[in-house]
Amino acid sequence: MYPTSLTQLARANPFSAPLFSLQKVEEPQQSLNGQRPRRLAAADVSCEFGSSKYYALCGFGGILSCGITHTAVVPLDLVKCRMQVNPDKYKGIGNGFAVTIREDGVRGLAKGWAPTFIGYSMQGLCKFGFYEVFKIFYSDTLGEVSSAQTGVHSSDICSLHTTSHVPFPDTRAVTIH
Numbered sequence: 001m002y003p004t005s006l007t008q009l010a011r012a013n014p015f016s017a018p019l020f021s022l023q024k025v026e027e028p029q030q031s032l033n034g035q036r037p038r039r040l041a042a043a044d045v046s047c048e049f050g051s052s053k054y055y056a057l058c059g060f061g062g063i064l065s066c067g068i069t070h071t072a073v074v075p076l077d078l079v080k081c082r083m084q085v086n087p088d089k090y091k092g093i094g095n096g097f098a099v100t101i102r103e104d105g106v107r108g109l110a111k112g113w114a115p116t117f118i119g120y121s122m123q124g125l126c127k128f129g130f131y132e133v134f135k136i137f138y139s140d141t142l143g144e145v146s147s148a149q150t151g152v153h154s155s156d157i158c159s160l161h162t163t164s165h166v167p168f169p170d171t172r173a174v175t176i177h
Helices: 002-011 052-072 074-085 093-104 106-110 113-142 146-165
Strands: none
Touching: 052 074, 052 113, 074 093, 074 106, 074 113, 093 106
């Protein structure tokens, strides 16, 4: 019952992506203890782990998650920065939004969105993409020993932060002006 209802729910989802579709999967047979074994339906349509497509999709996920989310909070970040620079003029969040809209209009709340989107998209691309590269590299280097997994993830994170921040200039300074 569980896989069937989940499959039906996924097919009826009005927010499903138009480029992806569910494929019909055979329902598993009842086991001896009365429960059905669970299977992943999407395992057959996924890309190969460690392939170029895999890295590209991880990087694209980083672009979407970091670029869009940081751009969405630009108005709040703009008001916060203005409150820090000029606390006499911008007395609080609500007042900061009101003053900004009064002086610059609603479009004034979006100042600095482009460098924020570009900068955080590049950072997300590197963080998500390079994380997978380093994770596979260090796992292959150290092997699949469970005691070494902590070292693998620590090495991932150190390498990741080095590579994702260094090549890009700080674009946040543009949003303050």
